[in-house]
Structure formats: structure tokens, C-alpha cells
Amino acid sequence: MTRLLLVEDDKNLGHSLKRYLGDQGYHVEWVDNLQGARAKNYQDFDIMILDWMLPDGQGIDLVREVRKELQAKPIIMLTARTELIDKVLGLESGASDYLTKPFEPRELVARLRVQERIINHTDESDKDSHSTVKVGEIIIDKMKREISFKGEIIEFTKMEFDFLTLLAEHPDRAFSREEILNKVWGYENFPTTRTVDTHVLQIRQKLYDDLIETVRGVGYRLRNPEIKA
Numbered sequence: 001m002t003r004l005l006l007v008e009d010d011k012n013l014g015h016s017l018k019r020y021l022g023d024q025g026y027h028v029e030w031v032d033n034l035q036g037a038r039a040k041n042y043q044d045f046d047i048m049i050l051d052w053m054l055p056d057g058q059g060i061d062l063v064r065e066v067r068k069e070l071q072a073k074p075i076i077m078l079t080a081r082t083e084l085i086d087k088v089l090g091l092e093s094g095a096s097d098y099l100t101k102p103f104e105p106r107e108l109v110a111r112l113r114v115q116e117r118i119i120n121h122t123d124e125s126d127k128d129s130h131s132t133v134k135v136g137e138i139i140i141d142k143m144k145r146e147i148s149f150k151g152e153i154i155e156f157t158k159m160e161f162d163f164l165t166l167l168a169e170h171p172d173r174a175f176s177r178e179e180i181l182n183k184v185w186g187y188e189n190f191p192t193t194r195t196v197d198t199h200v201l202q203i204r205q206k207l208y209d210d211l212i213e214t215v216r217g218v219g220y221r222l223r224n225p226e227i228k229a
Contacts, residue, residue, distance in 0.1 A: 052079035
């Protein structure tokens, strides 16, 4: 049974979601503020459902805290904020998905199913694949979620890490911007592809300029320095 931590201060919504999700086969623990959430052991839960605006702070701050401890923990943000910049901020801060209020509980369940499939796929992949990816002098430790370059650990955001890992696992393969958005951000129709270009620039600045090549008319690929042109 998938275990959910629901953090929602609206009493009516909290009660109804706990009952509905319970009927759908989930084990749900519900708290109505950040203090209650922080008192929980996040490792006891498979997925967190987190409201943005809470009486004692902002849920996005909790996302950042959780990401320092558990990089891969799925977090679905619930919020009345509908502006694009808020969605981007939530995802960039580490949220796995973003659902704006009002919403149908069935849509939340559908998004929970997506996160469950990702969890199950990740578990199976970890059994069958190495936890370390090496391309040239870049070493990516997927278990520790650390990237080292020339023996030095380099700090990366969650999205930068996932983006670089995707490219490094398929060196010299060209990915379109849309495919990158779908695989890294989890959206078939993300509002803009400019975020991909921004992340390419940031990764290049942290490593070296010609690591990620622009494939004209397609997107990007990671150049394998061990293969001579």
C-alpha cells in the first residue's frame, strides 16, 4: 500500500482528500501545517502531497528541506497559484508535479499513479543497472546524487542533475528539447522549451563549454570525449 503524507490546512479539503484517497487504496496521514509535517519521518512515506500556502509558512520551503535529505522523494504541490512563474519556481525547487486548485480528486489520483509508476520503474532500473555513470572525467553517482568532475564534487540542482544524467546515460545521442522536458520535468507539454536552453548554459558553466553540443534543428547531445571526432 502506497503511503501518503498530506500537508493541507484547509480542513474540508483535508478531510475529503484523506477519505477519498483512502477509498482508492492509499494509506494517508494528514497534517495541517509545516510543524506537523516536519515532525514526521519523511522516509516513512512514499509520496508527499503538499499545499503551497500554509499557516506557518510556505510549502515550497519544505520542498527544499526534503530535497536536501531525500532527492528522489515524489512531491506533488497543491496551490491556488496559477501564474507560469509560480509553476516554474515550484518545479525548479524540487516539486515532482504541480496541481492548481480547484481540482478533481480523480486528477490527483491520476498524478499519484504516475509517481507510483516512476517509483516502480526506478526500483527496477536500480536492480538492473549500475548506480554510477562515467563520461570522460565526469562521474555521476545516482545513489548519492553526486556529480564529480576531475575528482571534485560539483553542486547541481535537482533538474540539472537529472538533465545531465539523462544525457550522460546516452552519450552522443541527440535529444529534442521536447523529449528532454518530458523525460526530466515529466510534462508532455511544458509551457516553454527555453528552460532547457537555460539549463544547458548552467551545466556548461559548471563543467566545460563543449560538453553539451547543440544539434541544429533537433536539440542537444552530450559529447563523449573518449570518442575521437
